[in-house]
Amino acid sequence: MSNPTVVIAGAGLAGATTAVELRARGFAGRILLLGAEEHHPYIRPPLSKEYLKGESDLDDAYVQPVGWYTDNDVELLPGTEAGSFDPAAHELFVSGGARITYDSLVLATGAHARPLGVPGSGHGAVFSLRTIEDSQWLRSALEVGSRRVVVVGSGWIGMEVAAAARGYGNEVTVVGRSHVPLAPAVGPELGAVFESLHRDNGVVFRNAAHVVAVEGGDQQAVVLATGEHLAADVVVAGVGAAPNTSVAEQSGLALENGVPTDEGMRTVVEDVYAVGDVANPLLPAIGQRLRNEHWANAIAGGTVAARSIVGEAASYDDIPYFYSDQYDLGMEYSGYAPLAAGARVVFRGDVSAREFIAFWLRDDRVVAGMNVNVWDVQEQIQRLIRSGGPVDPERLTDESVDLAEL
Secondary structure: OOOOEEEEEOOOHHHHHHHHHHHHOOOOOEEEEEEOOOOOOEOOHHHHOOOOOOOOOHHHHEOOOOOHHHHOOEEEEEOOOEEEEEOOOOEEEEOOOOEEEOOEEEEOOOEEEOOOOOOOOOOOOEEOOOOHHHHHHHHHHHOOOOOEEEEEOOOHHHHHHHHHHHHOOOEEEEEOOOOOOOHHHHHHHHHHHHHHHHHHOOOEEEOOOOEEEEEOOOOOEEEEOOOOEEEOOEEEEOOOEEEOOHHHHHOOOOOOOOEEEOOOOEOOOOOEEEOHHHEEEEEOOOOEEOOOOOHHHHHHHHHHHHHHHOOOOOOOOOOOEEEEEEOOEEEEEEEOHHHHOOOEEEEEEEOOOOEEEEEEEEOOEEEEEEEEOOOOOHHHHHHHHHHOOEOOHHHHHOOOOOHHHO
């Protein structure tokens, strides 16, 4: 192919990273980057963190400066939604009926916020948080202050929104289905640390609770299965996300918690790749697939796909990573969730002071680690995870022992 064309369906972080990495790897062909939104590619963490709290501008969320795409001959087509593709003809159908011929197609269609899905949840006072517009609207509702905010969902988005809402001086109640916030993500021990943090900052919890309706009118309220009515001026639905698989489905791709790929981000269809939230890649390190919705996954997957497209031997070998900032607590987490589930948790440092490192051990091997208000240790944590070798739990939790020595 003298002038091959790569079409990237989805202009989020994963799609933009693929384009950036293709140019960095010397790809000289045509690159089309199609985005359903009207924005230049942006990252999502600030939408629930710095921007939502009023600590940063939206400019800080963009993947690349606006001029980068023109300067690097990447054809950015905002407001262009992908439809199905024809594998035999190597054609992608897009909004408006146009067809785009590709040599390689990258599905980077992302995910969408799950709706609350109960009676009354469709009106304007119920917010979700996924896009720039979502964050702008929610920020304008929260920054008024002195409002009654009910957050439905005690995962990472719900807890970060709760922290932002309290920062503006609102009354906040978090309603979660689990007995401990964040337990499905990091287990009950670490979830309890975050619940204590929020309670210390005035957040009220309704754990192991189910929302059955949102009542509107002059006395808006979130209704629980117990019959309790929680008065609310603002309701935020943070009940997770689902991969945007319609392009894959319409094109006949079999799904498996998103679009399954091999370690090089290749789907079962020749010349078609998947990256980011929609992809469910094989991770050789654990011998299974793992779909991951955190921003580091978008970068890792986009990088691997670009390398595969240009003919390099590429494999997804990054350890899943994410971070969170809530009040005066900052944390970083690296690890494999399937291996960490049910694993033994040990602590290094002062948990009560919220300055510690938590390690998840399976057969005395580190499979995940979280540093809380302790910095510059991620390299050591990831080294321990990659080593796959047994460690002495007593030495691991002994602060007098340098992590580099383990």
